[in-house]
Amino acid sequence: MNKIEEKILELTLKHTPSVEVIYEEGESRSVSFENNKLKSVNTKSIRGIGLRVIKDGRIGFSSTTDFRKPEKLVANAIESAKFGQLAAFEFPSKNNFPKVAVHDQRVVDYAINKCVDIGKAAIEKALAVNAGYECSVGIGKGYGRRRLINSKGLDASIASTSFGIGIEILQIKGQSLLCIGEGEGSKSLATDLNKHVDKALKGLKLAEKELKLKTGTYPVVVTAKAMGNLLATFETGCNGKLVQKGASPLTNKIGEKLIDERVSIYDDATIDMADSSYPWDAEGIPARRTPLFEKGVLKNYLFDLQTAGIMKTKSTGNGNRGFSSQPSPDNSNVIVETGNMSLETMIKDIKYGVLVDQVLGGGQSNILAGEFSVNIDLGYLIENGEVTGRVKDCMFAGNAFEVFNNIVAIGDKAEWHGSIKVPPFYFKAMNIAGNAD
Numbered sequence: 001m002n003k004i005e006e007k008i009l010e011l012t013l014k015h016t017p018s019v020e021v022i023y024e025e026g027e028s029r030s031v032s033f034e035n036n037k038l039k040s041v042n043t044k045s046i047r048g049i050g051l052r053v054i055k056d057g058r059i060g061f062s063s064t065t066d067f068r069k070p071e072k073l074v075a076n077a078i079e080s081a082k083f084g085q086l087a088a089f090e091f092p093s094k095n096n097f098p099k100v101a102v103h104d105q106r107v108v109d110y111a112i113n114k115c116v117d118i119g120k121a122a123i124e125k126a127l128a129v130n131a132g133y134e135c136s137v138g139i140g141k142g143y144g145r146r147r148l149i150n151s152k153g154l155d156a157s158i159a160s161t162s163f164g165i166g167i168e169i170l171q172i173k174g175q176s177l178l179c180i181g182e183g184e185g186s187k188s189l190a191t192d193l194n195k196h197v198d199k200a201l202k203g204l205k206l207a208e209k210e211l212k213l214k215t216g217t218y219p220v221v222v223t224a225k226a227m228g229n230l231l232a233t234f235e236t237g238c239n240g241k242l243v244q245k246g247a248s249p250l251t252n253k254i255g256e257k258l259i260d261e262r263v264s265i266y267d268d269a270t271i272d273m274a275d276s277s278y279p280w281d282a283e284g285i286p287a288r289r290t291p292l293f294e295k296g297v298l299k300n301y302l303f304d305l306q307t308a309g310i311m312k313t314k315s316t317g318n319g320n321r322g323f324s325s326q327p328s329p330d331n332s333n334v335i336v337e338t339g340n341m342s343l344e345t346m347i348k349d350i351k352y353g354v355l356v357d358q359v360l361g362g363g364q365s366n367i368l369a370g371e372f373s374v375n376i377d378l379g380y381l382i383e384n385g386e387v388t389g390r391v392k393d394c395m396f397a398g399n400a401f402e403v404f405n406n407i408v409a410i411g412d413k414a415e416w417h418g419s420i421k422v423p424p425f426y427f428k429a430m431n432i433a434g435n436a437d
Helices: 004-012 070-083 105-109 112-129 194-206 228-237 240-244 305-310 343-349
Strands: 018-034 037-055 058-064 134-150 155-173 176-186 216-222 265-268 289-294 334-336 352-360 371-383 386-391 394-399 407-410 415-417 420-422 425-433
Touching (some): 004 018, 004 037, 018 112, 037 112, 105 134, 112 155, 112 194, 176 371, 228 240, 228 334, 228 371, 228 420, 240 305, 343 407
Parallel strands (some): 216 352
Antiparallel strands (some): 018 134, 134 155, 265 289, 352 371, 371 386, 394 425, 415 420
């Protein structure tokens, strides 16, 4: 008997010659602790099919998790094409894909009770330092399989894994709350939670003394953990769909030098075991490394097939989706090249300034305009090259294009935070709304 995805392809070809079927299945298991106690152990499974067609020049789409009535799925996709967008692409045929490691059998085999043990040990380690800490731990593992087939003969299958681990330590002192979170995620097994506990405990020690800061303009060092917010304008701005709609601040600026020449940013789906790596995107286009900025110059936008077709260019292999949605362009892993100054040297270089290690949400940020105004969740005062204590209830604000043209140095070591690998940045001046009267 044919597999369900092949049956659906066969059924749909009776109505239109342009068909694509995506099949996904997966299971995730997670352990969570709250207030120093085990809260839950969860298992979640999913299995579904997405069907995309081009019928009379228009795109139709339908998805389901109910495999009992494939005819209904086909009818829905064909019907939706009557109202669909005009197709600006054809489905790809067979391709050569790069070899990218995205599966670690150790993740599949890892017993969930070991995750419970790791969480308990991490919390015990934190409470041995201060019995008043309130700890939350999350550990999760996942396994998935995806198959993509289409009417052009493309037939690609992939199995992948994921593993995430993290801890948050909350300290309550009177009216003061401080929560420090550390962790990591990848497609391979990563069970060393202790190093993240140590990092959080170090941060809590540095934050013991609370200091006042007047509103003003200061030199600022932003750690790798807090850099995501500042990079958002460039990540989002390179999205081909926003460029197509004219909503990106980077529209029509390919080849222009927009930021400091020391800044190079890449989108790279080909890194073994990284969070957002893949050998082919969700449309069957080979993964690649795409320069977004090289030496401050805007080089490329990111496209899926449809957006690329509208813009009269080619997909960059960034078509992203699950089985239940149509593709749209999105980042894979975002890599920022390192510089030549250590974080320690950056701090030593500052006479009076701020170290930002954690930010809270997007604040009043207008990412598309490059404007940001963000709460400093965890920030430290630097005096004469030393971290002297924590500054709380502060915000920093500015324009991403301006601050990225106002760099003193870029860190010599990059860290992974989610699917972003970035070094710390040392900025000459940033506006900070302080907490001093």
